[in-house]
Amino acid sequence: MEPLIYVYREEDGRKFVESARDASIMALYFIGSTRTSTIPGVSVAGASPELTLYTPAVDVEYLVYGKPISTKYIPVTPEGIPTPALITRAALKIAEIPFLIVDAGSYIKPKIPHITLPSRIVGNRIDNGKALPYITAKNLYEEARTLARKISHIADIFVLGESIPGGTTTALGILVALGYNAWGMVSSAEPRNPHDLKRQIVESGLEKSRELPTNDPFRAVSCLGDPVHISIAGFLAGALEKGSKVILAGGTQMAAVLAIAKRNGLDLANKLIVGTTKWIIDDKSSGIVELVKMISPEVPIIAYNYDFSNSPYQGLRYYEQGYVKEGVGAGGTSIAATIIKGVPYTELWEAVHQEYKKLIEEGYSAIEKE
Amino acid sequence: MEPLIYVYREEDGRKFVESARDASIMALYFIGSTRTSTIPGVSVAGASPELTLYTPAVDVEYLVYGKPISTKYIPVTPEGIPTPALITRAALKIAEIPFLIVDAGSYIKPKIPHITLPSRIVGNRIDNGKALPYITAKNLYEEARTLARKISHIADIFVLGESIPGGTTTALGILVALGYNAWGMVSSAEPRNPHDLKRQIVESGLEKSRELPTNDPFRAVSCLGDPVHISIAGFLAGALEKGSKVILAGGTQMAAVLAIAKRNGLDLANKLIVGTTKWIIDDKSSGIVELVKMISPEVPIIAYNYDFSNSPYQGLRYYEQGYVKEGVGAGGTSIAATIIKGVPYTELWEAVHQEYKKLIEEGYSAIEKE
Numbered sequence: 001m002e003p004l005i006y007v008y009r010e011e012d013g014r015k016f017v018e019s020a021r022d023a024s025i026m027a028l029y030f031i032g033s034t035r036t037s038t039i040p041g042v043s044v045a046g047a048s049p050e051l052t053l054y055t056p057a058v059d060v061e062y063l064v065y066g067k068p069i070s071t072k073y074i075p076v077t078p079e080g081i082p083t084p085a086l087i088t089r090a091a092l093k094i095a096e097i098p099f100l101i102v103d104a105g106s107y108i109k110p111k112i113p114h115i116t117l118p119s120r121i122v123g124n125r126i127d128n129g130k131a132l133p134y135i136t137a138k139n140l141y142e143e144a145r146t147l148a149r150k151i152s153h154i155a156d157i158f159v160l161g162e163s164i165p166g167g168t169t170t171a172l173g174i175l176v177a178l179g180y181n182a183w184g185m186v187s188s189a190e191p192r193n194p195h196d197l198k199r200q201i202v203e204s205g206l207e208k209s210r211e212l213p214t215n216d217p218f219r220a221v222s223c224l225g226d227p228v229h230i231s232i233a234g235f236l237a238g239a240l241e242k243g244s245k246v247i248l249a250g251g252t253q254m255a256a257v258l259a260i261a262k263r264n265g266l267d268l269a270n271k272l273i274v275g276t277t278k279w280i281i282d283d284k285s286s287g288i289v290e291l292v293k294m295i296s297p298e299v300p301i302i303a304y305n306y307d308f309s310n311s312p313y314q315g316l317r318y319y320e321q322g323y324v325k326e327g328v329g330a331g332g333t334s335i336a337a338t339i340i341k342g343v344p345y346t347e348l349w350e351a352v353h354q355e356y357k358k359l360i361e362e363g364y365s366a367i368e369k370e
Numbered sequence: 371m372e373p374l375i376y377v378y379r380e381e382d383g384r385k386f387v388e389s390a391r392d393a394s395i396m397a398l399y400f401i402g403s404t405r406t407s408t409i410p411g412v413s414v415a416g417a418s419p420e421l422t423l424y425t426p427a428v429d430v431e432y433l434v435y436g437k438p439i440s441t442k443y444i445p446v447t448p449e450g451i452p453t454p455a456l457i458t459r460a461a462l463k464i465a466e467i468p469f470l471i472v473d474a475g476s477y478i479k480p481k482i483p484h485i486t487l488p489s490r491i492v493g494n495r496i497d498n499g500k501a502l503p504y505i506t507a508k509n510l511y512e513e514a515r516t517l518a519r520k521i522s523h524i525a526d527i528f529v530l531g532e533s534i535p536g537g538t539t540t541a542l543g544i545l546v547a548l549g550y551n552a553w554g555m556v557s558s559a560e561p562r563n564p565h566d567l568k569r570q571i572v573e574s575g576l577e578k579s580r581e582l583p584t585n586d587p588f589r590a591v592s593c594l595g596d597p598v599h600i601s602i603a604g605f606l607a608g609a610l611e612k613g614s615k616v617i618l619a620g621g622t623q624m625a626a627v628l629a630i631a632k633r634n635g636l637d638l639a640n641k642l643i644v645g646t647t648k649w650i651i652d653d654k655s656s657g658i659v660e661l662v663k664m665i666s667p668e669v670p671i672i673a674y675n676y677d678f679s680n681s682p683y684q685g686l687r688y689y690e691q692g693y694v695k696e697g698v699g700a701g702g703t704s705i706a707a708t709i710i711k712g713v714p715y716t717e718l719w720e721a722v723h724q725e726y727k728k729l730i731e732e733g734y735s736a737i738e739k740e
Contacts, residue, residue: 113487116486150434
């Protein structure tokens with residue numbers, strides 16, 4: 001099975017893939033929280049709205065140790081469907097991809113070695129229009145940019161992923177605050193995308209922010225954003241300045257990163273791709289291609305073509321019904337494992353299943369018991 | 371001028387250098403504090419005993435930004451002699467070496483992006499024999515080891531440096547606690563090495579620790595150590611496990627790291643060197659070669675042959691009088707710049723001077739004004 005789907009700008013996407021063979025690579029996963037995720041109905045990236053605050057830290061604890069440290073179970077949806085971090089972990093392990101965690105403002109600090117951005121902050125609910133201080137948005141960007149500049153020579157390509165429950169809602173907020181007509185275009189971790197709720201939240205925030213819409217990405221983030229997208233954009237800026245390439249590993253949220261980058265004047269041609277999953281591409285309730293076309297038409301999109309419909313595990317079959325879809329850089333990391341280390345589809349599929357099997361056997365899965 | 375001095379095990383040292391050409395490299399600087407440095411007379415790595423607690427954070431702020439953030443001046447001795455971090459920064463910049471900071475327990479958090487070890491802790495005065503909890507020593511080791519295992523594939527060689535005022539005293543504590551007769555062998559940042567005071571402190575701690583001497587390195591660190599050496603040893607363990615090589619960038623303190631590594635059963639042959647400065651080698655008040663011979667005779671020592679005697683700056687000429695000598699990986703980072711990127715001696719000498727000139731011009735030097 002051909003694991004890669006060239007979704008948008010196929011020719012440029014293939015050029016990127018060609019240039020990436022045997023490249024040195026490093027992955028970074030940015031974590032942070034926004035209290036927006038605690039608004040009932042916004043996020044299923046956690047068993048309950050309150051638990052979504054723990055998801056970023058536990059996602060990356062699992063990435064590093066193969067088990068949750070700060071909670072009993074790995075992050076799951078209310079239905080018990082497991083975090084996409086298990087896909088990411090499988091890809092990292094099989095392809096031996098070095099990686100680091102960057103904390104931009106996780107509600108709890110992960111109990112693993114991780115990079116701290118000094119201005120780390122938990123974002124406020126964006127329906128109040130005051131997500132985080134303007135200076136903090138600026139500082140997070142600059143700190144992540146500095147980080148990239150100091151380590152960029154170590155890797156030809158950086159994979160940048162995220163874990164921030166409520167992140168599609170804040171991504172919508174950032175896009176709308178920057179004047180993009182992105183209504184109804186961001187994805188969701190559940191099959192029934194709560195577009196109305198997201199619109200209500202963003203509109204409420206808009207009403208309370210007299211300075212919007214704006215061309216200033218720091219203003220947009222300060223009003224309707226979160227700590228994670230601005231930090232990823234900052235790292236992107238620093239990495240591109242130093243000549244590294246980037247895989248933005250995520251779904252529609254990465255449109256917010258692209259928008260921040262564009263408004264900061266970054267030249268994005270031939271330097272990065274959006275790397276995501278088939279489930280994001282197939283999602284009729286969102287439009288990643290439309291978003292990228294609108295914001296940065298020069299950026300290719302590539303998706304990893306997982307098919308879990310024949311999985312022996314219910315938790316993974318759920319993915320084929322539109323649950324979860326993407327997160328913690330699952331798609332982009334799988335793409336990196338493919339193009340840089342040549343990991344075949346069947347091996348990666350099997351590795352994901354082994355990871356899940358291990359979780360179940362060790363009692364860390366909430367939905368499936370041994 | 372030949373910049374490298376093969377101090378010990380020349381043949382193995384040359385083999386290491388040969389194998390390192392064109393290697394991928396990353397540097398990590400471990401910072402942490404021990405309240406031992408606040409005992410008057412122990413440390414001159416700060417303008418006053420209390421200020422030594424700020425030195426690690428400000429050293430690495432300077433590494434990243436080229437200026438201090440948390441204090442007005444860069445760290446200096448009471449005489450105003452500048453931190454060796456300026457040598458490190460010059461070498462990092464000229465050779466474009468990617469680097470990260472690891473906080474094992476700095477008294478203040480550095481205002482730069484940095485890796486946090488979850489068990490980070492400020493060490494207590496070791497004259498009480500209770501430097502840090504046993505479990506914390508173990509956790510720091512394991513956390514740093516995990517960090518190394520997750521990023522090791524990014525680099526063929528890791529340069530590991532330190533900034534911990536009072537570090538030669540805690541290094542002596544660790545060595546003595548492990549049963550080594552290391553009295554009078556550790557170095558000092560001042561020409562008159564306060565061996566008597568160090569002995570008093572360590573003996574006081576020894577008397578209060580009934581479990582010493584011990585073969586257990588975690589016990590030794592827990593009683594008479596600090597958060598930094600155990601963390602560097604943990605990283606060393608993880609890096610060697612994964613096949614990376616290491617330059618232990620420091621002076622006699624690195625003997626404590628070697629001792630911890632040996633007691634944990636690590637095989638150190640043909641995998642690492644101690645990289646230091648000429649000033650450590652020339653120091654008649656300490657014995658790095660004797661220490662290495664006693665602890666790990668298989669490990670070569672290489673020194674960088676700086677000569678600042680004709681420097682136009684008083685602060686740098688002081689180095690030739692036995693002040694400072696080493697720190698923040700100054701020697702090892704200079705060696706890395708030489709063997710991996712081929713930076714000539716004159717260029718590095720000039721780069722150090724440019725760095726210092728900039729500091730003076732911008733008013734961050736306490737001793738020299740423009």
